[in-house]
Amino acid sequence: MRKKIIFSLLISFALLVSYPLLLAQGTEEEGGEGVGTFEEEVRGEYRGTIDEIKPEMLLDFDIFEIIGSFAGEKGFIYDKELIKNSDIASTPLPTLASDQLYHPWLTGISNSEVALFHPLYGHDVAEWELVITDAAGTVFKTFSQEGRPTKRIYWDGRGDKGVMIDVGSTFTYYATAVDKLGNRSRVLGRAIRVQGILYKEQLDWIIRLDGRVVFEPNSSDIRSEAMNLLTEACDIVRKKFIRRISVKAYSTDETVSQKRANNIAKILSEKIILPKGVVIYTAGYASVGKVKTNRVDIFVR
Numbered sequence: 001m002r003k004k005i006i007f008s009l010l011i012s013f014a015l016l017v018s019y020p021l022l023l024a025q026g027t028e029e030e031g032g033e034g035v036g037t038f039e040e041e042v043r044g045e046y047r048g049t050i051d052e053i054k055p056e057m058l059l060d061f062d063i064f065e066i067i068g069s070f071a072g073e074k075g076f077i078y079d080k081e082l083i084k085n086s087d088i089a090s091t092p093l094p095t096l097a098s099d100q101l102y103h104p105w106l107t108g109i110s111n112s113e114v115a116l117f118h119p120l121y122g123h124d125v126a127e128w129e130l131v132i133t134d135a136a137g138t139v140f141k142t143f144s145q146e147g148r149p150t151k152r153i154y155w156d157g158r159g160d161k162g163v164m165i166d167v168g169s170t171f172t173y174y175a176t177a178v179d180k181l182g183n184r185s186r187v188l189g190r191a192i193r194v195q196g197i198l199y200k201e202q203l204d205w206i207i208r209l210d211g212r213v214v215f216e217p218n219s220s221d222i223r224s225e226a227m228n229l230l231t232e233a234c235d236i237v238r239k240k241f242i243r244r245i246s247v248k249a250y251s252t253d254e255t256v257s258q259k260r261a262n263n264i265a266k267i268l269s270e271k272i273i274l275p276k277g278v279v280i281y282t283a284g285y286a287s288v289g290k291v292k293t294n295r296v297d298i299f300v301r
Contacts, residue, residue: 109196168295220259258284
């Protein structure tokens with residue numbers, strides 16, 4: 001009996017010793033040359049720079065022509081703004097294709113177009129009109145034509161009488177279209193904002209800046225975020241200067257306007273090396289009348 005117990009213990013011990021050896025041998029056979037397979041996670045922070053060149057996507061077609069093709073010969077294109085703001089909501093017949101879809105107001109100083117309109121009207125439009133009004137609601141500029149409008153309408157900022165837009169005041173626009181059946185629809189006005197514009201008037205180059213962008217409200221202190229705009233203005237003055245520079249500021253307070261003009265002149269003198277003896281003339285004016293303006297005009301000749 002004792003021999004059987006001892007024999008059983010020996011067999012158990014032999015199995016316990018031989019099992020890891022058999023398991024290791026099987027792993028070596030599966031791994032090839034005795035190299036076991038394992039996974040290891042490496043943690044750390046990469047401090048280099050990964051340069052990735054992204055492909056430039058260029059369209060070889062006009063997306064507005066594609067949109068127009070979906071309308072069909074007698075179709076119309078609608079958008080939410082048009083349906084909400086025009087007579088079409090209560091008209092059973094289609095009257096107008098679309099509101100102006102794209103108007104990228106410039107963020108710097110414009111020397112060409114102030115606004116770009118992309119009108120998309122239906123194919124059966126008989127006549128259309130795009131009207132820009134000043135802060136008093138007076139018509140400032142009108143674009144109109146019979147038939148379909150052009151794909152793009154550029155506006156250089158001048159009104160029907162040749163006067164340049166006052167960037168320190170609020171301008172709005174609205175559009176009207178009439179189809180061949182006589183149905184009329186109007187898209188209500190939206191604000192037009194221009195931070196700055198460069199234009200020539202007789203002998204002077206004029207840089208017109210929106211005072212609401214340049215200065216703190218009711219103050220002559222210059223906004224920190226306006227320095228890029230003023231730096232751009234200084235670069236223009238440097239290129240256009242011949243013999244004279246003057247600064248005129250307009251606001252509801254004459255004293256504030258004069259201080260604003262002086263502050264702009266100070267920035268110009270600090271950023272531009274002018275010939276000896278050149279003086280920057282300044283003047284401040286109080287805006288009176290129905291339409292209040294808030295702007296700065298830099299005259300260079």
